[in-house]
Amino acid sequence: MHAITxxxxxxxxxxxxxxxxxxxxxxxxxLVRVTATAVNRADVLQRQGLYPPPAGASEILGLECSGTITELGENVDGWQVGDQVCVLLAGGGYAEQVVVPAPQLLPVPDGVGLVAAAALPEAACTVWATAVMSAGLRGGEVLLVHGGGGGIGTHAIQVGKALGATIAVTAGSAERLEQCRRLGADILINYRDQDFVTELHNVTDGANVILDNMGASYLDRNLDALATGGRLVIIGFQGGLTGELDIGTLMRKRAGIASIALRPQPVPEKGRIVAEVQKNLWPLVERGCVRPVIGQTVPLREAGDAHRSMEKGTAFGKILLTS
Incomplete structure (x- = not known):
């Protein structure tokens, strides 16, 4: 077979x-014949030598894909050759075929095409595991999503809205903020010329949950932006790895901080998350409350062009690679 190496x-x-x-x-x-995969920030970091795959994972990029099952290993129940699926991976998606642990398989939701389904697994599992399973987001709360125009951000807006939360987002242009508004965002903050802490506290008592892809550079301001009892979940480190934590503010607000990465987790834990996503999130997708947002589709063999687009931040939502 062929793959991107x-x-x-x-x-x-x-x-x-x-x-x-x-x-x-x-x-x-x-074994899955890949129809489409998606570009994630982790792929860019791995290509740069900054995020090696976990032990035992494929060296090939790609943390999710959609396709058709072509072969079953021993002791696989509930799936058949010919089933169309979308899958969460630790690596290997940038290829014509990929081997997947059965617990990480998801059926393609009704109403979603096989290509578009490749945009769902990583975002769906990340958002559900962090904002819902870990942070306990519920209706009536305020969710702040940093990077609202990205693959995770566009998904988090919709999930939070479907759960009845008020959604605040940061993005770097009026155009991207308007696109976020159309997805359901209520509070729009341009991080280039607005302070998100000030803007958030102008209209709320602070965020109950913050989904943060920046890491160190936003740590102190994220604490300031939290409401009493708020929960900060860090899912990325685009703003650096090392920062100072004001424990006084953390304790005064009775706040919590968690950092969650899907990729290095063992198969049973990923399977637990996938099962929760299928049970609780897939019905929202099938009702149209949450949909894949695709900003660009590129042939797999031209993956370099897709990586350039991600680094420039030109696409709104996910960038897909098609076989």
């Missing part, structure tokens, strides 16, 4: 379309 760490030019050995499923695994 990395020729040393560096820019998008180090991505090559090459022939690699065909994968074979082991016990508890299935």
């Amino acid at each position: 990395i020729r040393g760490s560096g820019g998008p030019d180090v991505l090559d379309w090459t022939e690699v050995p065909d994968p074979r499923p082991g016990a508890g695994e299935v």
